[in-house]
Amino acid sequence: MSIKNRIKVSMSGLWPKTLKNRLFIILGFNVLIPLLLVIFISYKSVYPLLDQRIRTGIQNNLNLYQMSLENTLANINNVSQILAYDGRIGKKLSQFLSEKDLYKKTQINNDIQQDLTIISSTNPTLGLFFYYFEDQKKILYQNYTVNPDFSLVKLPRLVELNGITYYGPHLTNRQYSDVQVLSVARKIVMPDQNNVYVYLETGYKLWDKINQTGHEDSMNEYRLIVDQENRVTFSENTADFPIGSILRDSSAGKLKEARGYYVFETASNQGWKAVYLISKAAYHKEVIRWIEQLVVILIISILLCSLFALAIWRMVYVPLRKVNQDMRLVENSDFDTPLSRFSIVEFDTMMRHFDTMRDRVKELLEENALKEQRRADFEVEKLLYQINPHFIHNTLDTIQWLARLKGQEDIDTVATSLNKLLYYNLGKKGPQSTIAEELEALKDYLTLQKIRYDFEFSVTIEVGEELQNCLVPRFILQPLVENSLYHGNFDKNGLIEVTVEPDGGAFMIIRIRDNGRGMTQETIARLLEKQSEEQNRIGLGIGVYYVKRVFDSQYDGQAAFDMTSAIGEGTCITLRLPRMYAMKKGESL
Secondary structure, X not given: OOHHHHHHHHHHHHOOOOHHHHHHHHHHOOOHHHHXXXXXXXXXXXXXXXXXXXXXXXXXXXXXXXXXXXXXXXXXXXXXXXXXXXXXXXXXXXXXXXXXOHHHHHHHHHHHHHHHHHHHHHOOOEEEEXXXXXXXXXXXXXXXXXXXXXXXXXXXXEEEEOOEEEEEEEEOOEOOOOXXXXXXXXXXXXXXXXXXXXXXXXXXOHHHHHHOOOOOHHHOEEEEEEOOOOEEEEEOOOOOOOOOOEOOOEEEOOEEEEOOEEEEEEEOOOOOEEEEEEEHHHHOOOOOOXXXXXXXXXXXXXXXXXXXXXXXXXXXXXXXXXXXXXXXXXXXXXXXXXXXXOOOHHHHHHHHHHHHHHHHHHHHHHHHHHHHHHHHHHHHHHHHOOOOHHHHHHHHHHHHHHHHHHOOHHHHHHHHHHHHHHHXXXXXXXXXXXXXXXXXXXXXXXXXXXXXXXXXXXXXEXXXXXXXXXXXXXXXXXXXXXXXXXXXXXXXXXXXXXXXXXXXXOEXXXXXXXXXXXXXXXXXXXXXXXXXXXXXXXXXXXXXXXXHHHHHHHOOOOOEEEEEEEOOOEEEEEEEEEOOEOOOOOOOO
16 A cells, blocks of 8 residues: 555544534634635635726727727628629629720729729728739729739738638838728639739728727737737737737736736637737736734634634534434435424524425425326327227228229229328327328318218418428317317308418417307307217317317417307417427438
């Protein structure tokens, strides 16, 4: 056994396992508490204040600075898109370069000049811009005179994304001007032309306004802009961080450090980073003001530890022991024995909450047992009504083919519709189907009913294309339409309207309306109750009660079922349920 393990075994033997003995040892060393309080107070009062005031302020200023840069580059990038080949002006430029007719070429040139004038006047943040043909060193449609030695290679590149190059602060390429600007060069793919760019700069002194965003000279701070490779493209402290150098920082606790400065940075979505450099002296200039409280804190701590040692023992250990005993009662499924009560508000409150939790656990166990019993009853009831679907399908297929051989089209239609309807009803695709599948089954059901009934009725179905793939509980439309047929009491020209429409972005409404004679509220209440065995033999044997029961069990209060009717005005059933889309073939989570 190693020395380290031996020491660990020896210490574990000295350190007691029970709370009772540990309290005695801890209270015996209560002299250490004042020192711990001093460390705790210094940590909780001074350093959080420094972090809250300095770090938050620096980070907010840096975020404003970065956002200003990013928004400015985004604005001129948007303008460059208009000037690109796939933009309006870029297409005209391509026509201008390829046009041979001098008159048409002049017209195109005038159109381009007019469009560029509009762009220049409607974008005050835009400065110099032009088309640059790098291979020919040719410049077209510049709005200002360009320096004769212009070259994209000389510019401080920030990042290149999708053929768009962003450049950091640099002197403008406008001749006879020395202002700092940001710029963007977008490569244009044009027929019969290579290395064509549209180059744009920010407006006059716009960089100076951006550079003043969130700047505090009193903090002795400097700002940098670095590219994707951490190379400095702009520096306010060229002595320590020259342009073109690599910014190398190292961890200094919770902060990053570089050449005697703390480093704060924020990354742009475009890949470059804005950096703040704060000198250590400026960062740590606030002095901790708590030394004079040290003696008082030490004395108070010693007194508290000495005077309240016994009180701590009685207030903590004794109630905890009783709480443990009460928990063991619950562990042994004893929910009726009264819990302990104390003379301490906190422990009494905890025990009241524990008592409430114990009652709730008891209720949940009883409720779960009841649900399991109901589920078992439902499964038994379901088994009573199951039949062999294969035998029915095969029999109907036989009837269908016999009808076709005999030329009995009506029998063929009835057998086909009934077979499809039973296949849908007895299928094993799960408890849900799409609106499209539900409507298809409804059409088969209506085909059977039109042959069966001796009165004329028509059904209109309206559903939005975007709702066709929404999921609904299987077999809910047929019982509702069947209700209209059986209880509508149509005289003649009966009409049933089925509509599916969106309700906001998260819900949809299914409405079944008929022009029958209507029914009383008592009849509606009877339909919404569980049907008797005699009533279940009518039609599909499901009824409106089935639909309402499905809504109550599957949607847990998120869906609404409403049935209204008036004598002489017909009946309307409205379902409001959340939109859930079925996964299409080829899709995956």
